[in-house]
Amino acid sequence: MSIVVQNLRRTFGTFQALRGINLEIADHQLVALLGPSGSGKTTLLRIIGGLDFPDSGQGSVVINEEDVTDRPAAERKAGFVFQHYALFNHLSVFENVAFGLEVRPQKIRPGKDAIRDRVLELLRLVQLQGLEQRLPSELSGGQRQRVALARALAIDPKVLLLDEPFGALDAKVRKDLRRWLRAFHREIGVTTIFVTHDQQEALELADVVVVMNQGQIEQIGSPQQVYDHPATPFVYEFLGDVNKVRKPGRPDLFYVRPHEVRILFAGDAAAELHATIEHLFAAGPSARLTLRLQESRETLDADITRQQLEEMGLSEGDEVGIHLALSRS
Amino acid sequence: MSVQTRSTQDPLWTRVLLIGCAVGFLAVFLFVPLALVFAEAFRKGIKVYADAVTEANTLSAIYLTLTVALVSVPLNAVFGVGASWAIAKFSFKGKSLLLSLIDLPFAVSPVVSGLVWVLLFGARGLFGPWLREHDLQIIFAAPGMILATVFVTFPFVARELIPLMQAQGNDQEYAALSLGASGWQTFRRVTLPNIKWALFYGIILCNARAMGEFGAVSVVSGHIRGETNTLPLHVEVLYNEYNSAAAFACASILSVLGLLTLALKTFIEWRVGLRRQKH
Numbered sequence: 001m002s003i004v005v006q007n008l009r010r011t012f013g014t015f016q017a018l019r020g021i022n023l024e025i026a027d028h029q030l031v032a033l034l035g036p037s038g039s040g041k042t043t044l045l046r047i048i049g050g051l052d053f054p055d056s057g058q059g060s061v062v063i064n065e066e067d068v069t070d071r072p073a074a075e076r077k078a079g080f081v082f083q084h085y086a087l088f089n090h091l092s093v094f095e096n097v098a099f100g101l102e103v104r105p106q107k108i109r110p111g112k113d114a115i116r117d118r119v120l121e122l123l124r125l126v127q128l129q130g131l132e133q134r135l136p137s138e139l140s141g142g143q144r145q146r147v148a149l150a151r152a153l154a155i156d157p158k159v160l161l162l163d164e165p166f167g168a169l170d171a172k173v174r175k176d177l178r179r180w181l182r183a184f185h186r187e188i189g190v191t192t193i194f195v196t197h198d199q200q201e202a203l204e205l206a207d208v209v210v211v212m213n214q215g216q217i218e219q220i221g222s223p224q225q226v227y228d229h230p231a232t233p234f235v236y237e238f239l240g241d242v243n244k245v246r247k248p249g250r251p252d253l254f255y256v257r258p259h260e261v262r263i264l265f266a267g268d269a270a271a272e273l274h275a276t277i278e279h280l281f282a283a284g285p286s287a288r289l290t291l292r293l294q295e296s297r298e299t300l301d302a303d304i305t306r307q308q309l310e311e312m313g314l315s316e317g318d319e320v321g322i323h324l325a326l327s328r329s
Numbered sequence: 330m331s332v333q334t335r336s337t338q339d340p341l342w343t344r345v346l347l348i349g350c351a352v353g354f355l356a357v358f359l360f361v362p363l364a365l366v367f368a369e370a371f372r373k374g375i376k377v378y379a380d381a382v383t384e385a386n387t388l389s390a391i392y393l394t395l396t397v398a399l400v401s402v403p404l405n406a407v408f409g410v411g412a413s414w415a416i417a418k419f420s421f422k423g424k425s426l427l428l429s430l431i432d433l434p435f436a437v438s439p440v441v442s443g444l445v446w447v448l449l450f451g452a453r454g455l456f457g458p459w460l461r462e463h464d465l466q467i468i469f470a471a472p473g474m475i476l477a478t479v480f481v482t483f484p485f486v487a488r489e490l491i492p493l494m495q496a497q498g499n500d501q502e503y504a505a506l507s508l509g510a511s512g513w514q515t516f517r518r519v520t521l522p523n524i525k526w527a528l529f530y531g532i533i534l535c536n537a538r539a540m541g542e543f544g545a546v547s548v549v550s551g552h553i554r555g556e557t558n559t560l561p562l563h564v565e566v567l568y569n570e571y572n573s574a575a576a577f578a579c580a581s582i583l584s585v586l587g588l589l590t591l592a593l594k595t596f597i598e599w600r601v602g603l604r605r606q607k608h
């Protein structure tokens with residue numbers, strides 16, 4: 001289902017956590033809310049889910065063409081997965097997943113058998129069959145995460161809201177679960193927003209990346225758009241490595257990604273700048289050079305292929321020429 | 330763990346001395362007096378004990394004590410849960426003031442806690458004339474004693490629950506709400522199970538104090554034998570009349586109550602310990 005957020009503001013005391021958020025999300029999309037800690041991602045997600053509300057009269061939330069701004073969470077059918085899962089510790093995995101069905105008013109509550117079938121089906125979907133009698137405390141982090149997801153899915157949510165879904169997991173599990181979530185989203189097709197402060201995660205997983213900073217949206221776009229065409233200096237710096245350099249005789253600052261720095265022999269006529277290789281690190285198919293610019297004494301990172309490294313026979317202390325392949329200011 | 334490392338580091342004599350001191354102190358100040366209470370109660374034989382315990386005024390004191398506890402403990406349980414809920418789960422102006430107010434009964438002397446009610450509802454109190462016109466008696470009657478007891482014992486439940494509920498946060502409640510649960514369902518199915526042992530613990534402590542309270546109740550009671558004496562007040566009356574066998578017999582009932590409280594408290598701590606190990 002589509003989600004439209006307009007002019008949303010949220011103030012805590014005197015602190016403006018959200019300062020005028022406008023966002024449109026089309027049906028079936030997997031959207032990443034990306035931004036540094038404290039930028040207002042969780043607050044925005046909670047307001048969309050009905051767990052928090054905008055300042056009175058300041059903004060609206062529309063889900064599936066229906067204005068839900070003042071509706072409580074229970075009426076929104078938004079599946080919410082909390083950063084630390086918030087599983088019910090005293091209930092088994094089965095009871096956790098069944099919760100959303102059990103609390104329905106009698107008229108629309110499914111029968112015992114129907115609930116059982118649905119819960120087991122969901123547990124199969126998140127690959128936790130056989131664990132239904134365990135308590136949350138008897139599960140690993142990744143398993144808890146998937147119980148939380150199954151629990152949220154039990155209410156047939158119109159949208160899925162995930163707050164830092166992989167935040168508390170170790171790197172390996174994180175990677176597996178990331179891939180799994182991508183496939184999972186393709187399978188169920190529910191409009192999904194997930195919060196993350198990890199740019200890699202956002203770029204790899206999302207159809208649309210929403211970059212937030214200090215309670216505002218800096219840019220909305222596909223991963224490629226936000227990475228290749230950052231709208232603001234903040235986005236440039238937040239997404240991927242970036243060098244800030246000045247060319248000689250020009251006052252403006254250039255943003256250059258390490259792979260956009262072309263390394264030439266020191267005597268090459270195309271060289272715009274000259275530098276010394278301070279540090280060289282080669283692992284995998286590419287090599288990372290840390291360069292000290294001769295003109296301004298600033299440092300600059302450059303990524304080149306291993307092949308180029310070997311062909312040019314570079315080592316630490318060498319002098320090289322530099323051409324900035326794709327310079328923007 | 331830390332106990333083990335300590336015990337292997339400290340020399341034996343230090344340990345023996347420290348443990349000996351602790352046990353000796355407990356023996357002198359706790360076990361001996363407790364044992365004396367029972368010894369004194371049964372000194373003149375079981376018959377005298379039974380007579381003292383079943384005497385009309387004693388029975389009336391037991392009845393009044395139970396009534397006072399039965400009314401004030403549930404009131405304070407409800408109040409304690411409500412106040413802890415408000416303090417732990419919401420932020421609002423005057424929160425720290427409310428926190429201090431909850432501790433007030435611990436801070437002021439029980440006599441003052443009793444006098445407050447006399448000032449409000451006594452014959453010459455603020456509402457005294459109005460009460461007399463309507464033929465209502467609060468002071469020197471059960472309602473006053475209940476008020477005084479409620480006031481003195483209201484911190485017990487809240488004090489147990491607030492730190493726990495603050496530590497638990499409200500994510501689980503929010504999860505329940507987003508899954509479609511109503512406020513009441515959320516409380517019943519999520520909040521209550523999470524606090525039940527702490528709540529039970531608070532209620533036991535509250536009950537022990539409600540049945541054992543002396544000072545505040547003494548001020549509002551009026552000491553009418555067979556009518557407005559609770560068990561602790563009754564013990565004092567008997568003792569002042571040099572009827573020590575009966576006084577100690579009644580005191581032994583209160584002591585049994587104390588031991589029962591202790592046993593329940595230990596049981597709860599053991600249960601909670603088990604749960605911690607499992608988690």
Ligand SMILES: Nc1ncnc2c1ncn2[C@@H]1O[C@H](COP(=O)(O)OP(=O)(O)O)[C@@H](O)[C@H]1O
Pocket residue numbers: 012015017035036037038039040041042043044
């Ligand atoms: N309930 C609250 N009370 C006061 N300040 C809050 C509250 N919730 C969030 N904030 C503040 O709002 C800002 C944004 O918070 P949050 O949305 O959690 O950021 P993020 O999820 O991007 O890290 C933070 O500075 C945080 O301290």
Ligand SMILES: [Mg+2]
Pocket residue numbers: 041042043195
């Ligand atoms: Mg957050």
